[in-house]
Amino acid sequence: MKRTSTWVASLALPVMVAMLLVLAGSPSVTANDQPSAAAAEVKIDNFSFGPQTLTVAVGATVTWTNRDDIPHTVVSTDGVFKSKVRDTDEKFSYTFDKAGTYPYFCSIHPKMTGTVVVQ
């Protein structure tokens, strides 16, 4: 009986600790989808890039800001640019010197995709 109780306790305590850690959530932030032409911004929030498609002029610098509560990356599908892991409120910028369409994604969460169209 005592052995059974010890086993149950040894399982239950760490599981409770894990659940508490999981439930320690953070508040979400609303994305802003209004980039300018010369210096545009993409916000990362709730596992998505906003705006998902951004159109800028040649020479514009796009800054991605992670407003999510977990880390993300910004990686060009064609290998043009690649950020390091960006945690909450961290930024990544890239200047687009050539016209074209630049699809990108988050390498941690590959379903997160976006596109920068440079005209």
Add this chain to the structure above:
Amino acid sequence: MNEGILGTEAPRYADLVLLLEIGMGLALLIGSVLARRKRFRLHAWCQSAVVLLNFGVIVLLMVPSFQVHVSPRIPVRLGKAYYALATVHAALGSVAEIAGLYILLAAATNILPQQFRLTKYKLWMRRVLVLWWLVLMLGCATYARWYIPDWFRR
């Protein structure tokens, strides 16, 4: 784009590792049942295969991922569940894997000197099995925190 197979935000390798780890956890339970039924040779093969396979997964996939995503942010961001879960999972997982390898060495080989051999195999195997499943649950929690957004947002 290397999308996963479980319908979450995870990349494919993370989904495969999760499924593999759950499979290995179940295999350890089956292995323990084999021991209770006195099928000791099968038990030895089953548990040894899991411990060695898991060692490969840790070295080839988990350690590199931890080095990129977690270790640069600790201890500063350990207050976030994202990092805390992964760190506790890694710490306890290391203990479980090392303990598993030790039992494997002690039980299946003559490499260890006499004074380092185990005397209470059952006790140690059971303890490691419990720890292993704890680590597995922590791994599932880490997966959920990293890749399932809807679970943590209101």
